[in-house]
Amino acid sequence: MTAPEVAGLAPELKGAKKGQGESPISSAIDRFTSFDVEAFEVPGGREESWRFTPLRRLRGLHDGTASLDTATDVAVSPVEGVTVETVGRDDPRLGEGGVPADRVAAAAWSAFREAVVVTVDGTPGPVTITVTGPGEGRTAAGHLQLRTTRLTQATVVVEHRGSGTVADNLEVVLADGSRLDLVVTDEWADDAVHVGARHYSVGRDATLRSTSVSLGGDLVRVSETVSYAGPGGDAELRGLGYADAGQHLEQRLLVDHSVPHCRSDVLYKNALQGDGAHTVWIGDVVIRAAAEATETFEFNRNLVLTERARADSVPNLEIETGEITGAGHASATGRFDDEQLFYLQSRGIPEDVARRLVVRGFFGEILSKIPLPELRERLEAAVEAELAVTGV
Amino acid sequence: MSTLEIKDLRVSIATDDGAKEILKGVDLTVRTGETHAIMGPNGSGKSTLAYAIAGHPKYEITSGSVTLDGQDLLALTVDERARAGLFLAMQYPVEVPGVSMSNFLRSAATAVRGEAPKLRTWVKEVKGAMSDLDIDSDFAERSVNEASPAARRSATRCCSSRCCSRSSPSSTRPTPASTSTRCASCPRA
Structure with a gap:
């Protein structure tokens, strides 16, 4: 029997798993999930979900040699209408957001002793949650759940900072009719390795507006999964990544349309500069048979600013029903446009200012969606600082 | 009064078959208040002249000189030329x-x-x-x-x-x- 063709899989990977002549599973429709780390095989690097990740730089997160013996520090700014609880593993709410889909997420799930549950109710002011790494040379697991109550409207910022190696899960559970504007930043120190899974459960008629910003760290791999708990859900996911020399930034998304009348819109933009800068964007969208009247679009753009940087981009769309409103995906990776540079310079603008204008323009449609002006300005400044690093 | 002076300007572009010379010795002097129209069939080098003076990286100037009030424009960067007073109106400006x-x-x-x-x-x-x-x-x-x-x-x-x-x-x-x-x-x- 010959193995079936699997879309998106490099031919040389066929039969890679255990040498059995079977294609590794790559369809997102039947993606394997489990809370148990042992249910996942140790990745060897050729699996579809790991083939872009430099496993040697994961410091053993993937193969069990890392001891996830400490916890990340989670601090929540006190805001009226926001409840912060530290709960044990047996709290029944844990897992409502989603189930780990890779070995590192499952390892984090198996390792954490206490989880932080943040419940947002009503129309509170902006909430800032700061997650801090365990420090250089140390390894931590983390678990954070963010919940809204019915009809809540809130803005929440989750900032990742500090040093060390971190594997964690972030669950975001949106109750029916609620709206969450969420900004998650990875602003790690240069040494940090972060493998994070984010599980979004979007309730009936709920609205998620999320922006993910990846700037710091040696290796940051973030897997985001959107699922819908009822019809009328609306999710927009925005992302911004800026990879410097030697930095690996990976964004893996799955938007799982399993109920009718839901909407999703994904736009991720990365800039790369310096030797060995690497970004990976995987955009899976699944429209299951029941998900009629789905409307979905996903788009990835990468701006390669210097030689010897690499951007991988893999958009995937799997559709099991034709009764949809619309579905599309697009991906474009380009170098810095010399014509744009010439145009701006020909109006008297010096080259360094012109480059900054173009990069700022490139990220403008992501940054302009960030709802808090102070945060927006801080992140704009952080992007400018990245530009200054190599004087691009 | 300003004077833009182009002398024996030779300009090439890189093609798959090597460098191709487009301008083969252009002389032109433009003084303040004058309007000059350069006419010619497609491919005769009208745009090349404009872009070369402005400093577009695609065009290589192999010999000749361009000065504005005696200042050597070719030694300046694109933005310096613009600040010196050169303005290129583009037919198809980029977005x-x-x-x-x-x-x-x-x-x-x-x-x-x-x-x-x-x-x-x-x-x-x-x-x-x-x-x-x-x-x-x-x-x-x-x-x-x-x-x-x-x-x-x-x-x-x-x-x-x-x-x-x-x-x-x-x-x-x-x-x-x-x-x-x-x-x-x-x-x-």
């Missing part, structure tokens, strides 16, 4: 996505004038210039050269007006675009 016209104009004015214009007077100045040129005020918030050809020409007109070419003594354009003769004949608006 710069995400960079608003107002941001772009202010950056250009800052560079040309050597200091950032004061915000209060600047807004007034841009509004005045746009209204003088019959440009819809919405354009200020659009991306540079976004969308319609008319909008692109507006960007060129606005840019070549007093906002950011205060001292433009010389304006070159590859091809007369239909509606905007104003900035070609009168770069100082």
